[in-house]
Amino acid sequence: MTDISKENLFIDRLIGSYGAEKPTNARVQVLQEEARNSIAGKELPTTRHEEWKYCSLRTLNKQTFVPAKDITNPSLPDNVGDYIYPEAEHHHLTFINGVYSEKYSKTDKLPEGVIVANLAEVLDAGNPIALEHLGKYAKWEDDPFAPLNTSVFRDGAFIYVPRSVKIDDPIQLLFINTDEKEQYVMTPRCLVVGEQSTEMTVVEDHIGFGDNVYFNCPVSEITLAENSHMTHVKLQRDSRQAYHISRLAADISRDSDYKSYAVQLGSQLSRSDVKAVLTDENTHATLDGLVMVNGDQLSDTHSIMDHTMPNCTSHQLHKCIIDDDGTSVFNGKIFVREDAQKTDAFQENRNLQLSNTGTAYAKPQLEIFADDVSCSHGATIGQLDPEEVFYLKARGLHESQTRQILTYGFALDVIESIPVASIQKRLSKEVEKFTKESQSIKEFA
Amino acid sequence: MLTIKNLHAEVEGIEILKGINLEIKAGEVHAIMGPNGSGKSTLAKIIAGHPSYEITKGEIIYQGEDLAEMDPDERARKGVFMAFQYPVEIPGVSNSMLMREAYNEVRKENNEDPLDPLEFEDYISEKLKMVEMDPSFLERNVNAGFSGGEKKRNEILQMAVLAPKLALLDETDSGLDIDALRVVSDGINKLSGKENAVMLVTHYQRILNYITPDFVHVLVKGKIAKSGGKELAHELEEHGYEWVTAKTEVNGEAK
Ligand SMILES: Nc1ncnc2c1ncn2[C@@H]1O[C@H](COP(=O)(O)OP(=O)(O)O)[C@@H](O)[C@H]1O
Numbered sequence: 001m002t003d004i005s006k007e008n009l010f011i012d013r014l015i016g017s018y019g020a021e022k023p024t025n026a027r028v029q030v031l032q033e034e035a036r037n038s039i040a041g042k043e044l045p046t047t048r049h050e051e052w053k054y055c056s057l058r059t060l061n062k063q064t065f066v067p068a069k070d071i072t073n074p075s076l077p078d079n080v081g082d083y084i085y086p087e088a089e090h091h092h093l094t095f096i097n098g099v100y101s102e103k104y105s106k107t108d109k110l111p112e113g114v115i116v117a118n119l120a121e122v123l124d125a126g127n128p129i130a131l132e133h134l135g136k137y138a139k140w141e142d143d144p145f146a147p148l149n150t151s152v153f154r155d156g157a158f159i160y161v162p163r164s165v166k167i168d169d170p171i172q173l174l175f176i177n178t179d180e181k182e183q184y185v186m187t188p189r190c191l192v193v194g195e196q197s198t199e200m201t202v203v204e205d206h207i208g209f210g211d212n213v214y215f216n217c218p219v220s221e222i223t224l225a226e227n228s229h230m231t232h233v234k235l236q237r238d239s240r241q242a243y244h245i246s247r248l249a250a251d252i253s254r255d256s257d258y259k260s261y262a263v264q265l266g267s268q269l270s271r272s273d274v275k276a277v278l279t280d281e282n283t284h285a286t287l288d289g290l291v292m293v294n295g296d297q298l299s300d301t302h303s304i305m306d307h308t309m310p311n312c313t314s315h316q317l318h319k320c321i322i323d324d325d326g327t328s329v330f331n332g333k334i335f336v337r338e339d340a341q342k343t344d345a346f347q348e349n350r351n352l353q354l355s356n357t358g359t360a361y362a363k364p365q366l367e368i369f370a371d372d373v374s375c376s377h378g379a380t381i382g383q384l385d386p387e388e389v390f391y392l393k394a395r396g397l398h399e400s401q402t403r404q405i406l407t408y409g410f411a412l413d414v415i416e417s418i419p420v421a422s423i424q425k426r427l428s429k430e431v432e433k434f435t436k437e438s439q440s441i442k443e444f445a
Numbered sequence: 446m447l448t449i450k451n452l453h454a455e456v457e458g459i460e461i462l463k464g465i466n467l468e469i470k471a472g473e474v475h476a477i478m479g480p481n482g483s484g485k486s487t488l489a490k491i492i493a494g495h496p497s498y499e500i501t502k503g504e505i506i507y508q509g510e511d512l513a514e515m516d517p518d519e520r521a522r523k524g525v526f527m528a529f530q531y532p533v534e535i536p537g538v539s540n541s542m543l544m545r546e547a548y549n550e551v552r553k554e555n556n557e558d559p560l561d562p563l564e565f566e567d568y569i570s571e572k573l574k575m576v577e578m579d580p581s582f583l584e585r586n587v588n589a590g591f592s593g594g595e596k597k598r599n600e601i602l603q604m605a606v607l608a609p610k611l612a613l614l615d616e617t618d619s620g621l622d623i624d625a626l627r628v629v630s631d632g633i634n635k636l637s638g639k640e641n642a643v644m645l646v647t648h649y650q651r652i653l654n655y656i657t658p659d660f661v662h663v664l665v666k667g668k669i670a671k672s673g674g675k676e677l678a679h680e681l682e683e684h685g686y687e688w689v690t691a692k693t694e695v696n697g698e699a700k
């Protein structure tokens with residue numbers, strides 16, 4: 001029986017639009033059904049919900065989207081190849097509106113045993129490793145979006161690196177989102193499994209080609225066995241009108257090192273919930289971020305750094321540049337569980353306000369149950385330092401030039417820690433563009 | 446080159462400079478001495494155009510133009526340079542980038558083509574030798590993690606690069622050891638000539654063993670209490686600042 005009052009609920013409408021088509025693998029079917037059931041009839045969270053206090057989904061709630069796979073002839077630009085980083089020339093997967101594109105993907109020169117493939121195909125073929133890990137990590141309390149992705153996802157990336165294998169060059173996952181009249185939704189899914197003593201770099205790149213409204217709802221799950229190293233770069237350059245609500249969960253074992261650098265540039269509303277669970281001793285996790293918002297953009301990052309065992313370290317440097325009426329939100333939770341003695345956790349959130357009308361909300365949240373730990377956290381919200389501005393002007397640089405340089409300087413340490421040269425270059429250009437277009441910088445002069 | 450007439454200036458509503466008169470001509474070196482807190486840095490900063498300091502009375506004329514009408518960057522492009530007493534650290538901005546941009550701004554002002562990074566490297570290499578700095582300093586962020594002495598050298602390096610007409614050196618000597626002081630003074634001497642002028646702000650007489658001023662002015666409580674030739678510095682060395690301070694107070698009472 002249908003409950004009429006709930007027929008109009010966003011989640012139900014959205015899931016309903018996918019029809020009854022099911023994945024072939026029985027275990028995936030079960031997973032999807034469970035996910036559907038868990039959110040059926042549920043409303044989107046409102047700002048009364050503590051975790052959504054500054055991130056209103058009111059406009060999203062009113063939107064209607066068609067599944068992106070139903071857009072049969074996407075208006076694809078002819079220069080898709082230009083968006084492949086030279087470093088990833090030999091291994092990249094491209095998704096057009098969330099749909100895997102064989103034509104623009106390439107996976108040669110991979111070491112023996114490595115899998116970089118479309119997740120849908122891997123699951124259809126019943127790959128036991130993918131089935132074992134899928135859905136195991138991306139779990140948040142009270143969260144409709146990871147289950148939403150799980151309910152309907154098909155395509156995505158599966159990366160598997162067998163024991164003791166190192167992949168030198170980055171693997172790029174390119175998500176191209178085209179400019180369409182119809183508003184579409186996509187739910188790309190990534191699963192990365194690194195066995196013991198592996199090394200890899202994965203670059204997730206979401207690009208919007210127009211100014212259109214669409215809804216990008218990706219979920220990534222990472223699991224690293226002992227002694228592995230992974231660098232994970234995410235670049236969100238979705239359309240200025242897009243909604244980007246993503247989930248990232250990393251499960252990190254003994255002696256492993258996971259470094260995530262997330263850069264948020266696009267979307268009218270971007271919300272990232274990221275979680276790193278340090279499951280065993282001597283583990284390190286980095287969750288760094290760079291956010292640039294202008295116009296009326298809102299970018300909200302909620303992170304969970306979960307220290308469960310002794311002698312682990314974590315690093316979070318989250319920097320936001322806020323211009324015009326932009327809003328940045330950072331909520332960083334650090335859990336240090338009872339057993340996690342000798343934890344060394346660092347967290348810093350720095351907000352640079354270029355305009356007088358932007359807003360930054362910063363909330364560090366430490367929950368420490370062990371007694372021998374070192375946790376530092378700090379949040380700052382401020383404008384460019386007038387003494388630095390004066391110093392540069394006293395050297396003859398124009399006001400706007402000075403503000404551009406200092407803003408760039410603010411972003412630089414996050415950019416420089418990303419170990420892929422062409423991404424660094426790309427980001428330098430993005431910051432330059434952001435500051436050159438900045439009305440606040442121009443008007444100041 | 447620079448004429449200061451009855452200059453009164455305040456910061457945060459407090460009057461710091463209380464009627465300064467000073468005339469600096471091309472080719473001259475003026476030493477401004479005085480006790481801590483007498484307003485020496487304020488004088489330098491107000492000539493450079495620091496926004497926290499406000500001229501409440503009087504004027505500063507530089508090459509025939511009223512400086513109050515000019516933004517600090519415009520003053521700099523027209524040849525006013527200040528070496529900071531406390532140079533700020535600027536994270537994320539490399540020394541070489543700052544100096545190249547700054548130098549190219551000056552070149553633009555003089556209708557010269559900007560230098561590309563390679564040309565600039567050639568240009569700056571001899572300047573580095575002058576201040577005995579390692580080229581690796583260029584790639585570091587401006588003053589970031591520099592020692593006190595390195596920061597002061599870096600200021601003189603910037604002066605060498607920009608070749609200003611009027612250099613305001615605010616306690617560039619303070620905190621330097623003798624070797625560093627010699628390097629810095631040599632640099633300043635090489636950079637001063639007939640076409641330009643130096644206003645050397647210092648608390649100590651020591652630097653005047655290396656740089657010979659044409660004039661010495663003693664600033665006390667926001668006023669020039671005494672002016673003279675280089676011998677005045679020696680007198681101050683002998684008698685201390687109390688000597689001048691005491692005298693002004695007597696004068697004050699007599700009025
Ligand atoms: N930004 C400021 N805010 C408040 N007071 C200031 C500021 N700058 C200088 N002063 C005051 O002005 C006076 C002169 O300072 P300064 O010019 O730095 O002296 P000097 O360089 O001779 O030691 C001091 O009493 C100092 O405390």
Ligand SMILES: [Mg+2]
Nearest residue numbers: 485486530616
């Ligand atoms: Mg001073």
